[in-house]
Amino acid sequence: MIGFGTDTGGSIRDPAAFNYLVGLRPSLGLTSRTGIVPLDLARDIGGPIGRTVRDVAKLFTYIVGPDPTDPLTSLSDDVGAVPAGGYEQFLVANGLQGKRIGTLDYFYDMTTADPGVLVVYNTTLMYLTQAGATVVRNVRIAGNSLGSRDWTANSTLTTNSWFTGFGAAGKWESITSCPARLSYDLGVYLAGHNSTYKNLQAIVDSGLYHPVSNRSLVTSLTAGYGFGTPADYPTAAQKAAGIVCGCGDFNTNPCRVELTKAFTSTMDSQALDALVYPTFVNSPTLLGDGFSPTGLVQNAVSPYAGLPTMVLPMGLDGFGLPVSLSIVGRRYAEPTLLSIAYGFEQLTKFRSPPGSFPECTGPPNGFSIVPATG
Template sequence: MLITRKIMQYSLIGLVLIWVGCASPQESSSDFPLVEATIADIHAAMESGDVSAQYLVEGYLKRIEAYDKQGPSINSIIITNPEAISTAKYLDSVYAVSGMVGPLHGIPIIIKDNFDYFGLPTSNGTLALKESYPPNDAFQVKKLREAGAIVIAKSNLAEFASSGSFSVSSVLPGYSRNPYDTRRTTAGSSGGTGAAIAASLAVVGMGTDTGSSIRGPSSHQALVGIRSTMGLTSRDGIVPLALTNDIGGPMARTVEDAVRVFDVIAGYDEADSVTKASIENKEASYLPFLQADALEGKRIGVLHQLFPETESDSSVYSLMIDALEDFKKGGAILLDSVKINDLDSLNESGTRIRQLKRDYNAYLASLGDSSDYKSLQDIIDSDEYHPYLEKRLIDAQSEVDVPEDHPDWGKNMALRQVLRDRILEVMDSLNLDALIYPSFTYPPRLIGDLNGPRGDTSGKLSPPTGFPAIAVPMGYSYGKYPAGFQLLGRPFSEGLLFSISYGYEQLTKHRRAPDGFGEVF
């Protein structure tokens, strides 16, 4: 088995430090609660000597063992990291000598299995790539590890990150299940991450979003999920689906935890040219935006056209109306007279140009000798993928080699620009800070139901424009199924979106843990 260079270094240094008596891992209390623990909780406990990174990793691995394939069996984890405990021991030894190595010191994290991690396979949920070991970390993973985070597992996903309806792959038999009701879907390709973090199998998680798959699973599992402005976060080392839309980012139980991760992963990466835009636009830190009174005076446009009452589930609709009332109680100014003209036609009249062949072949080439498969056609020929994907893969393979050569590429890009212009015109004319709408207009569907109403709004504004959007919990339809809204902002307005989200979260405190996932001793 391959072992990461950094992990090997961590282990050896930690052993040397312990052997010479320079440092020893702190003893930690056995009653520190892992369920719903936040980064700030954990670091405070570390500073008081009540918890260690080793305790955290061992505890979350026990939770994975107890709840992922046993008990509720949410089936969210593809593989655990065999080096996680040795990494934790090293970090504890460093902490004893010189303190935290970074802002995520000792924080156990789960990443979706389309992020490259040197030392673990990156399958993208595809059986053909089950033994594909990338030559280095994805940029975001590298930044997380440098900040002291410990990747303890990789999560299940909709294979090829291709579905916003469910999370099932050929690597891990069976669907990932929603911990709030295991009969129901996790919502999309990052559903494994969503289920794992909702059930407190780690502190925070990483997902990817091409059409909805950070924000959708976050809303169906009472999490906060941020899809950044295109260009603020790197896509290097993330298995692509369509690079015009692909984004990676955090999924967390609180706004603050999402921000703490976002601070680490956002910024310029020379391997991804679009991130040049971040040099002038990234905030030094987004934490100062988290003020409890942040709703006061904020001007928010309500996009009723995305959730007409007659086309929404009554319980979800009521939650959205209640959320709007809460915004008013917090001092926000809501404007209902907001409409984006021709929104449906702008979303639907553009040809869906498949980019998978070009982007996926480039990713496979980046693996060098790490993969036996060199092209999308090789994957198709292998038959080592879930049957539901066959037509999609064949259709993608039949597409032009270079998407920009497609006869409708220019039309597609023009429609995207019109949509950007329309949104900004509306926001500027009304002096809006953000637009708001529910992530779904219906509760999570039963697993296997592909025909019932879903009401997913996530793909309509943020992915085609590249504008940022954040999903925030707004309560539970029928008292039990998580629901969330989204805030969409201008490019590089993440600080403002975090601010509004935090103000609402602190006012309402909707997040609660799912039943049946208590502490494991």
């Protein structure tokens, strides 16, 4: 049983986490973005969701590789990132043996975190150690050639920002806010399809969208439509004001380049194979609950640094609800993440179908499986 997701800021990882499933957001450039309805092509990526690590590895093998319609995939092809023989070969029961795994303990807010979730997380770290891994606690992401402060992830201000400049002239700049991307990327997508609406302006003029979307659509339209491409940011006026980050991807936006370098160099300096943190530090909230803390820990790393992240079950909290572990690796380190995830999965066997939704064993009523022909 497998499925696909498209992750701009968490839409592979978050559903997998809440539904006690395994999800893999790949390295940017490893799977094609062609056909994805874009929110932000500098972050959008498709990847697998499954019940087990093996299911995810099987599907992943068939969706990676170069695509001439997506130039970003040429990067992974240039460095030989796709392993011959597929990804199942990296699924070994002792996948944790000898691994060095760092924890990102400052990623979450201890004042609102659910103690039951943290108990599960700390128990998971014990399991990792028992299986032969070395756990390095509280790894700090260091390094920034653009400014005098390192990146941190323990506040709303700094989580999605990068510090540029030195001394009193330094400032936090957003690496997540680029309204021009939606209007431009969606316009390119619609122009290439048999769509009634060829750009964001036409959609806004039609009024055929959910009222909740109004603010983001109008903001994107006024900030980006008719103003060139994301490559035009920062504008000359913004550069004159000291703005550095812009709207580029992980290879062209200076701040995103630095974010990637900081994660990679930190892992290199401590000889780490991966970094881990709880995907959420609070129980899943009810639909319509806009007041309880979501406990979303950190969804900016993968989209903005272009790094792969896996999520998988690590137990149930005090309410019997899923708790998920996130594992981050270097670019194109999916084999390592799959090996770690599989080793943990085989050690713990945590996943079980929810009582109210028994495991699917065949097609739904009224449907049948038709063998492929040709």
